[in-house]
Structure formats: structure tokens, C-alpha cells
Amino acid sequence: MLLHIRQVLTRDELRSARAILDRAAWADGRVTAGAQSALAKKNEQLDQEGEAAKALRPIVMQGLNRNADFFSAALPKRVFPPLFNRYGGAANAFGNHVDNAVRFLPGTVGERVRTDISCTLFLAEPDEYDGGELVIEDTFGPQRVKLPAGDMVLYPGTSVHRVDPVTRGHRVASFFWVESMVRSDEQRRLLYEMDRHLMHLRGTVGEADPGVIGLTGTYHNLLRAWADM
Numbered sequence: 139m140l141l142h143i144r145q146v147l148t149r150d151e152l153r154s155a156r157a158i159l160d161r162a163a164w165a166d167g168r169v170t171a172g173a174q175s176a177l178a179k180k181n182e183q184l185d186q187e188g189e190a191a192k193a194l195r196p197i198v199m200q201g202l203n204r205n206a207d208f209f210s211a212a213l214p215k216r217v218f219p220p221l222f223n224r225y226g227g228a229a230n231a232f233g234n235h236v237d238n239a240v241r242f243l244p245g246t247v248g249e250r251v252r253t254d255i256s257c258t259l260f261l262a263e264p265d266e267y268d269g270g271e272l273v274i275e276d277t278f279g280p281q282r283v284k285l286p287a288g289d290m291v292l293y294p295g296t297s298v299h300r301v302d303p304v305t306r307g308h309r310v311a312s313f314f315w316v317e318s319m320v321r322s323d324e325q326r327r328l329l330y331e332m333d334r335h336l337m338h339l340r341g342t343v344g345e346a347d348p349g350v351i352g353l354t355g356t357y358h359n360l361l362r363a364w365a366d367m
């Protein structure tokens with residue numbers, strides 16, 4: 139499932155994040171790439187352990203933690219600490235690749251995150267740069283994604299994807315992965331759709347409607363059956 143989540147960050151959070159990003163020191167993005175994707179990767183990243191990344195991460199996590207749509211769609215078990223990248227100038231693209239299935243959590247003794255869901259949170263406005271679309275190969279064909287600053291896209295970690303060359307300005311984003319309580323993309327999609335329909339029904343027929351109560355039970359029973367904790 140490919141999902142656009144709007145306004146994950148507020149205007150104030152975005153301003154704070156940009157103030158940090160605009161004075162941060164950027165390094166070669168190949169430090170977090172596997173051998174194969176390093177060949178395709180031409181961008182810049184913030185040092186994961188640097189002051190800028192440390193100051194930015196809580197801003198992103200705060201946005202995620204209050205976002206009901208993110209929770210409903212991702213059903214997160216673990217979120218990889220958000221990383222930050224920049225495309226522009228000579229480091230302006232990332233060719234087709236698949237993200238590594240498993241990533242080690244920095245600062246732990248071998249704890250791992252299975253990358254069920256890939257996330258990109260856009261931190262530059264679309265009119266600040268040309269190109270730089272995130273292109274995700276999907277069963278419906280390639281999906282080209284370029285979102286307003288503060289908005290985020292979720293897509294299956296299994297997808298082949300790329301970032302097209304930035305030909306003017308800089309594209310700044312946060313990217314990270316989610317290990318979901320529900321491993322199957324298909325099951326997560328069913329739960330997400332059911333949750334949305336239930337929210338609609340609560341608004342129209344009310345919380346106390348026997349059908350709403352029954353379907354809420356079915357939602358939770360499916361989650362109980364499919365979730366692995």
C-alpha cells in the first residue's frame with residue numbers, strides 16, 4: 139500500500155527542522171548504503187550520531203506519535219530512528235534499488251528492525267527544487283511522489299524505488315523504516331481500510347450502534363490474530 143499522510147509536522151515544527159537542516163554539515167550518503175545500492179546512490183546525509191540528527195529526530199517522532207493515520211496504516215512495532223538526506227548539485231539522485239530487509243539499530247547490541255514499510259517525510263517545498271521525485275514501482279506502474287513539506291509517503295519495503303535527479307535547488311527529507319506488528323502488506327491494508335470505514339460509521343450512526351460495536355470487535359480480533367509482538 140502506498141499512502142500519502144498530510145501534515146505530519148506542524149508549520150512551527152517544520153520551521154525548527156529547517157533551521158537545523160539549513161546549518162547542518164552534510165556527508166556522503168553512501169555510509170548507510172549496502173554494496174549494491176552504493177553504486178546507485180549519489181546524495182548527502184546527516185551523520186546519524188551528529189548533533190543535527192539528534193535534534194531533528196524527536197521532532198519527527200513527535201509528529202509520528204500523534205498521527206492516528208500513521209498508526210492505523212503502519213501498526214508500528216519498531217521505528218528505525220529517522221535519517222535525513224539532501225539531493226542537489228553533484229549529489230542529486232539515487233537510482234533504482236531495494237532497501238535492505240533488515241537494519242541494525244544504532245546504539246544497541248545487535249537489535250534489528252525488519253523494514254516492512256519505507257517512509258519519506260518531505261522537508262522542502264516542491265517549488266524549492268526541480269526533479270527529485272520519489273519513483274516507486276508498484277503493481278499499478280511507477281508512482282511519482284513529490285509532496286509538500288511536512289507530508290509523508292509510506293510504501294512497502296519490498297518496492298523497487300529511486301529518486302530522480304534534482305536539477306535545481308535542494309530536496310531535503312527524512313527517511314526511515316517501520317517494522318510493523320502485521321508483517322503482511324495485504325493484511326495491513328485490510329486493517330487500515332476497515333479502520334477508516336469504522337471511523338466513518340462512528341461519525342454517521344454513532345459509537346453505540348450495535349453494528350459499530352460488532353465491527354470494532356472484528357477489527358480487534360483480526361489484529362489479535364495477525365499481530366506479532
Ligand code: NI
Nearest residue numbers: 235236237299
Ligand atoms: Ni531506498
